[in-house]
Amino acid sequence: MNKEPRVIWFTGLSGAGKTTLAEKLAAYLKENGVKCELLDGDTVRNIFPQTGFTKKDRDEHVKRMGFLASMLERNGITVIASFISPYRESRDFVRKMCRNFVEVYVSTSLEVCEKRDVKGLYKKARRGEITSFTGIDDPYEAPLHPEITINTAGEPVEKSLERLLKFLG
Ligand SMILES: Nc1ncnc2c1ncn2[C@@H]1O[C@H](COP(=O)(O)OP(=O)(O)OP(=O)(O)O)[C@@H](O)[C@H]1O
Numbered sequence: 001m002n003k004e005p006r007v008i009w010f011t012g013l014s015g016a017g018k019t020t021l022a023e024k025l026a027a028y029l030k031e032n033g034v035k036c037e038l039l040d041g042d043t044v045r046n047i048f049p050q051t052g053f054t055k056k057d058r059d060e061h062v063k064r065m066g067f068l069a070s071m072l073e074r075n076g077i078t079v080i081a082s083f084i085s086p087y088r089e090s091r092d093f094v095r096k097m098c099r100n101f102v103e104v105y106v107s108t109s110l111e112v113c114e115k116r117d118v119k120g121l122y123k124k125a126r127r128g129e130i131t132s133f134t135g136i137d138d139p140y141e142a143p144l145h146p147e148i149t150i151n152t153a154g155e156p157v158e159k160s161l162e163r164l165l166k167f168l169g
């Protein structure tokens, strides 16, 4: 098991499976004696509810979390980060700050994510009850060179986790 500190950064649409996989991975790493910290978009946004969904807010949110991740990594902690992080430029900004950045593109399609609609937000976005929703009326810029791509469509969570663990070594 590779115990080197690193920043494992999940990006993808809402409902793609970022939090689900990030939590499973964190539990697995902890069980195997890897010091790690989980940073999840919803948790952070609950603490800082004034963070909105404009491009500026999203970029700042991602860059701040990336900065925090890089500091933890420098101090020997593996960071598991799960944020939609829709903009390539801000993800690449984070990549440059970190020593060992692993971009995990959870590539589950909009169609599948919308069918899952875990939080009921796609329905609201389609009805126009919420705006600036990634994939509906806000952009998602897919990574060009992610370290690993995981499409969770039609695949049990355990299988996706297994593929990820195999890659992480
Ligand atoms: N192989 C899989 N891996 C991960 N999640 C899966 C998989 N198959 C089905 N799912 C389901 O897809 C849903 C993913 O929801 P999750 O909250 O993890 O998405 P998210 O990417 O964190 O979204 P958000 O950006 O809104 O926080 C869960 O209900 C999960 O059980």
Ligand SMILES: [Mg+2]
Pocket (backbone or CB within 6 Å): 018, 019, 020, 040, 041, 042, 082
């Ligand atoms: Mg999530």
